[in-house]
Amino acid sequence: MAEMMLRKTTATLVASVYSDFIRQYSSVFQLADAPLEDVRALLKPLGIAGRARLMVDAAEAIVLRYDGEVPADADELRSLPGVGTYTARAVQCFAFGKEVALVDTNVIRILRRALGIHGRRARAHTDPDVWAAADSLLPLRGVREYNLGLLDLGAMTCTANSPACQECPLSTMCVTYSCSDGLLRGRSVPAQILS
Ligand code: SF4
Numbered sequence: 001m002a003e004m005m006l007r008k009t010t011a012t013l014v015a016s017v018y019s020d021f022i023r024q025y026s027s028v029f030q031l032a033d034a035p036l037e038d039v040r041a042l043l044k045p046l047g048i049a050g051r052a053r054l055m056v057d058a059a060e061a062i063v064l065r066y067d068g069e070v071p072a073d074a075d076e077l078r079s080l081p082g083v084g085t086y087t088a089r090a091v092q093c094f095a096f097g098k099e100v101a102l103v104d105t106n107v108i109r110i111l112r113r114a115l116g117i118h119g120r121r122a123r124a125h126t127d128p129d130v131w132a133a134a135d136s137l138l139p140l141r142g143v144r145e146y147n148l149g150l151l152d153l154g155a156m157t158c159t160a161n162s163p164a165c166q167e168c169p170l171s172t173m174c175v176t177y178s179c180s181d182g183l184l185r186g187r188s189v190p191a192q193i194l195s
Pocket of ligand 1: 110113114157158159163164165166168169170171174175176177
């Protein structure tokens with residue numbers, strides 16, 4: 001449910017309501033039985049009240065199809081209302097410790113800038129080749145920490161408009177930074193290089 005809330009919101013915003021949400025719906029059975037309007041009211045401060053329907057439907061599906069146990073299989077997860085590839089993989093990684101990569105907008109930006117990996121689709125997160133490339137980069141151990149580190153790096157260091165390359169742990173291997181190094185050391189990387 002946290003992953004469903006985090007789509008197009010921020011972790012800070014989600015944190016402000018998450019405790020209340022979990023207190024009120026501490027099991028998938030409670031959420032499946034919840035009045036929709038109550039769930040909508042809890043999610044309203046995040047601007048995602050409309051997502052309440054999907055969350056209650058997903059909880060109902062977990063109760064009806066899986067006896068209240070969240071499935072670990074990717075296809076079964078993706079069959080739930082409101083669950084796409086990213087959410088399914090996030091659950092697999094963080095809840096079940098599976099070794100799968102996570103690719104969101106921020107991670108795609110890092111893959112593109114640091115390694116020159118470009119998706120063939122305009123929306124790169126829908127390109128299976130990008131997911132496969134991300135999977136091939138996973139470390140042998142510590143996949144959970146690796147995924148969290150990349151997500152944080154994209155959110156805080158390799159940002160869209162002002163990447164902090166000189167503080168970035170990938171700077172020595174980053175294609176974009178090495179292209180700009182020498183010419184731009186100490187200055188921000190211009191937009192045409194980052195595109
Ligand atoms: S060195 Fe700069 S452009 Fe490269 S991954 Fe790090 S922050 Fe992004």
